[in-house]
Amino acid sequence: MVKNRRNESRLNRLGGSPVRTCIGCRERFAQDELVRLNLRDGKVVIVAKPGASVGRSIYLCPREKCFDAMARTGKLAFSRSKHNRIVVRLEETKLYILKNRFLSFIKTRNANSVS
Numbered sequence: 001m002v003k004n005r006r007n008e009s010r011l012n013r014l015g016g017s018p019v020r021t022c023i024g025c026r027e028r029f030a031q032d033e034l035v036r037l038n039l040r041d042g043k044v045v046i047v048a049k050p051g052a053s054v055g056r057s058i059y060l061c062p063r064e065k066c067f068d069a070m071a072r073t074g075k076l077a078f079s080r081s082k083h084n085r086i087v088v089r090l091e092e093t094k095l096y097i098l099k100n101r102f103l104s105f106i107k108t109r110n111a112n113s114v115s
């Protein structure tokens, strides 16, 4: 889309990293600041290594409130485009497990990044 070209060069890169939208707060961040959730065989997994995933992803900033905002609906929309979207509905128990993984993931990651 030509219309977005200008915005894309400005917004889709931040310090050399592609920019993604957190689905919790809808703010835009450099991709490597965000936690990536990937859809694999119908299961939602947290991607530990950047670039290690294929397929559809959604992004959350490493804040509990953003996870909660996403969890409130119980539905995660994985999309490559507006017309190509898979909505996954997570039960409460699965959300609970995912949240624990999310929280320990961001805790470990924060502990690892000293700089």
Ligand SMILES: [Zn+2]
Binding pocket: 022, 023, 024, 025, 026, 027, 060, 061, 063, 066
């Ligand atoms: Zn957020």
